[in-house]
Amino acid sequence: MKQCLLVFLVYCFQFSGNCAVILQYHHVSDTTPTSTSISPKQFAAHLQYLSDNNFTVVPLSVFVDAIKDQKKLKDKHVAITFDDAYTDILTYAKPLLNQFNYPYTIFINPSTVELNYTSYLTWSQLKSLSDEGVIIANHGFDHTSLARIPTSTSERDWFKEETDKLLHSEALIKNKTGKSWQYFAYPFGEYTPLIQQWIKENNFVAFTQQSGAVGLATDLTNIPRFPVSQPYDDLVSLSDKLNSLAFNIELHGKNAETIFEYQQTKSVTFNITIDDFEKSQLNCYISGLGRQEISWQDKYSFTVNFSADLPVGRVRCNCTAPSISNPGRFYWYSKPWFILKAGGQWYPL
Secondary structure (H helix, E strand, C coil): CCCCCCCEEEECCCCCHHEEEEEEEEEEEECCCCEEEECCCHHHHHHHHHHCCCEEEEHHHHHHHHHHHHCCCCCCCCEEECCCCCCHHHHHHHHHHHHHHCEEEEEEEEHCCCCCCCCCCCCCHHHHHHHHCCCCECCCCCHHHHHCCCCCCCCCHHHHHHHHHHHHHHHHHHHHHCCCCCCEEHHHHHCCCHHHHHHCCCCCEEECCCCCCCEECCCCEEECCCCCCCCCCCHHHHHHHHCCCCCEECCCCCHHHHEECCCCEEEEEEEEECCCCCHHHHHEEEEEEEEEEEEEEECCEEECCCHHHCCCCCEEEEEEECCCCCCCCEEEEEEEEEEEECCCCCCCC
């Protein structure tokens, strides 16, 4: 089987002022599923930590505008986001955020909002939040993955249907809240180069669910956010994320692919453009496989030959390295893959 080679061109500015962090939450509640929840008590601890350690929480638009205009991202700046528009954001998160005067963004699914479920925010509530300065953004019309093509339809027809729904979703948000930011969070964090190209051509900005800091070279179709719900909600983990530095990347052709069938990819090769870390201190971990052996090809290129086949499902390769010029801080990059079952069937959501 032909080895798949993935090449990363990594750009990171060697001063901390060009790196920032986006945090991703879902539920703020003691009674909702733990995998997408943080307790109100722990959420309050997160906000207090930000305040006590001199982090500045800014609207998500500050990061987007800085990348677009290539203007300096200030150090220790953070953006807070929520996915899915659950009512506990209003009940538990908003009062705490108001105490600290912290701005935030909520990514919503208009079709779910229009069903008027008691567990989701209503259009009236979202409009009030928008009027208060909260960014109400697009999470897809009905939370459908934009990577999964049904076997019953052609890729062309499916793609048109899904992108039409995304545009319809944005139009609804503008109609109901009065504002259209054209910010989009990929449902389930799943995406492909095809949808990334559409995002770019239609002047959207897209956000993922894989870890990593944000830098001026960050791809506006693939902006990382740190998930900070359970079990990743402890303050030690939060501190590591908040102090991370950006491994910014460019991917071209096959290198940008995110979907592989089981056993169809065997390695990843990174080409880097910085030397602000010791080679011996670079570590790469793959979900389900653990720490991987790194083989340096030359000064700016190293390969990870997977210790086993990537498991079926959503898989991440997290690479970190301590900065020489910024002691105590780590470069951090996460590459996602969506590994199908043998035969090409999708794993369950």
